[in-house]
Amino acid sequence: MSIIVDKLNYVYGDEAHQVQALQDISITIPDGQFLGIIGHTGSGKSTFIQHLNGLIKASSGSIFYNGQDIYDKDYDIRQLRSKVGLVFQYPEHQLFEAEVFQDVCFGPKNLGLDRKQAELKAFTALRQTGVPEDLFYVSPFELSGGQKRRVAIAGVLAMEPEVLILDEPTAGLDPKGRDELLNQLEKLHKERNMTIILVSHSMEDVANYADRILVMDKGRILLDQTPKEVFSHRKELEEMGLGVPQVTCLMQELKSKGFPVAADVTTVQEAKTELLKYFQVKGR
Numbered sequence: 001m002s003i004i005v006d007k008l009n010y011v012y013g014d015e016a017h018q019v020q021a022l023q024d025i026s027i028t029i030p031d032g033q034f035l036g037i038i039g040h041t042g043s044g045k046s047t048f049i050q051h052l053n054g055l056i057k058a059s060s061g062s063i064f065y066n067g068q069d070i071y072d073k074d075y076d077i078r079q080l081r082s083k084v085g086l087v088f089q090y091p092e093h094q095l096f097e098a099e100v101f102q103d104v105c106f107g108p109k110n111l112g113l114d115r116k117q118a119e120l121k122a123f124t125a126l127r128q129t130g131v132p133e134d135l136f137y138v139s140p141f142e143l144s145g146g147q148k149r150r151v152a153i154a155g156v157l158a159m160e161p162e163v164l165i166l167d168e169p170t171a172g173l174d175p176k177g178r179d180e181l182l183n184q185l186e187k188l189h190k191e192r193n194m195t196i197i198l199v200s201h202s203m204e205d206v207a208n209y210a211d212r213i214l215v216m217d218k219g220r221i222l223l224d225q226t227p228k229e230v231f232s233h234r235k236e237l238e239e240m241g242l243g244v245p246q247v248t249c250l251m252q253e254l255k256s257k258g259f260p261v262a263a264d265v266t267t268v269q270e271a272k273t274e275l276l277k278y279f280q281v282k283g284r
Contacts (some may be wrong), residue, residue: 027214032195040241066083100135108121109159116190126154164185204246207227222240
């Protein structure tokens with residue numbers, strides 16, 4: 001099954017000052033895909049993902065999850081939100097209990113699980129996101145920004161969603177913490193075949209982890225391709241205020257200076273492979 005979005009539009013504001021935030025978006029997101037979404041501030045990324053679990057209702061168009069129209073009057077939107085988990089850009093928006101562990105237990109309890117089951121799922125989710133046990137029983141509002149983000153992600157993971165949507169999840173994390181979190185998301189993606197939708201300003205992050213990238217601009221999808229294909233549009237991305245991974249810039253510069261290397265490299269590992277091939281040939 002999958003998420004199908006058909007001719008989605010969203011308009012807000014009064015009649016005199018209407019703003020069209022999303023325009024005729026139609027895409028299919030298959031099960032088990034790792035999807036990256038990029039775009040400058042105001043491009044519609046956050047508005048779009050909030051439609052996918054029903055937090056915002058479209059002005060027109062349809063969204064189907066596992067073959068059911070989420071806008072049908074008899075559709076259980078609460079069930080949708082247990083299956084399509086959303087982690088906000090600002091984690092304090094979804095933290096409210098007195099202690100971290102209670103906060104992460106809230107979702108499973110709300111699904112009808114008993115205390116013991118909810119606590120087991122909360123413990124597992126906190127371990128998965130790297131929250132140390134000495135923080136389990138402190139107030140979430142005493143945590144750093146990065147720690148709050150991990151707890152917010154754990155709160156969604158504890159409900160064992162089929163789809164996990166994250167809006168700038170690495171904001172506030174140091175490089176080590178960012179890599180740990182993204183590696184954990186990749187592990188969930190592979191081991192559970194979980195669909196991951198990652199909104200990010202980091203070209204490196206989406207290049208390293210995503211199978212597919214959407215580029216949004218002015219509420220529309222301008223590009224919907226693999227990372228290599230998307231980052232081949234360097235000029236167009238730069239005109240939109242975006243860019244390409246630094247390693248892609250490096251390899252393109254080397255190519256322009258006559259080095260026989262691939263210019264469509266998007267990750268450090270790919271660049272390493274290309275450069276080793278070059279030096280091996282040169283050394284013969």
